[in-house]
Amino acid sequence: MTTMLDFQGVTKSFGDGEGRVDVLKSIQLSVKSGELVCITGPSGSGKSTMLSLAGALLSPSSGTIKINGKDLSKLDEKARSDVRLNQIGFIFQSAHLLPYLKVEDQLLYIAKLAKMERKQAKERTAELLDSLGMSHRAKQYPVNLSGGEKQRVAIARAWMINPDLILADEPTASLDAKRAREVVETLAKEVKAKDKAAVMITHDQRMFDLCDRVIVIEDGKITTEHA
Template sequence: MIMSEEILTLQHLSKFFPDGDRTITVLDDISLSMKEGEFVAIVGPSGSGKSTLLSIIGALLTPTKGKVILDGKDISAFKPAQLTATRASNIGFIFQSPNLIPYLTIKDQLLLIGKINNINKKANRNKMNELVRELGLEHRVNNYPSSLSGGEKQRVAIGRAFMNDPKIILADEPTASLDTERGRTVVEKIAYEVKTRRKAAIMVTHDERMLGVCDRVLHMEDGKLIEDNQAEKKNHPTPAQT
């Protein structure tokens, strides 16, 4: 039996921002753990702290309090150069917009990531071939982004996120510009890669149609993170509470 290893641990995470003579609490004492192969969705209203949380996990911001432990290392204590190296080697990003380079073919979009990370040329090409096959893009490898559909562009973005063999994937509204069918295909592809490659993934989304693909659904509200079933109890009190 293969034991799942813990990839991400958040310990009492808080983020404060000064606002004149007062302090705004954006994240309030958040704790979370994720194991390899786990796909978690975070939902919540705009301004609830979702993007700030993703930025801290993604080594783009540092917390005011608490720890972010990624692959056994406390990255919340890292210096800027260490955070940059962590983003390059251990974190894959998928955004609402694919942000593909218009003058590079799909093949070259993916190979570029390996070159940046000094991956052996043969290993880099093998990884690219493997990903385009899994993502159903073999017939598109020599195409430029302008000739791809929205769903195909997002699949390229998924491949790019996995090219550096990251420990965790962070997806920020990856289906916002897609219809239901294409959006579900994209989320299912993320889930497939996470499971087969034993990574972890967090998807911030407003698209409740995609939540069934995820292992857990967490709700962000007023800077706090709560499990889906806890949110349901809060929104639907029992007869004794009414």
């Protein structure tokens, strides 16, 4: 198995002097291909900061973060942007679909940003929508989709550029229990099938059995880890 995400002694602080807040404290975490890892913990514990660091949206105050062996601290902003676009897929609490684009166009837009060839992009879109049971909704606008369908489109969009790592921030928070489980089952299945890695923040303990590992973070530190 390949290590897709690697945190080594990662700290993150905001502010200076007496106003400094240490949000993350010496985090050690490795996520391998084929793994869906859940991160949970109380509000304000550092979960979202951790996900932002993993997504190359923030830089650590100290320590190293690697995506598929690539040290983010050694990259300039353009290279970091390329990593975000080509190696990381994001899934948010709300699907964040563009209301004026049909389902298939949500995916094609990502392909255009990544400069994917048009024919390849169309084939990739059809493949993903079929695998997620959304082919019949390809011509629909987001307003016509259920919450679960929107999140499945968001998952398809995250996979569009075949990223090494998927980062999901409370992807089931706005869904009922049945649809929430369907979304996480879909994510877990895709991670295994594509031999990629995913990290999901959630407070929903009913989803823990679908994850390979559950990591609890409190006060900026990993306090518990269990399979």
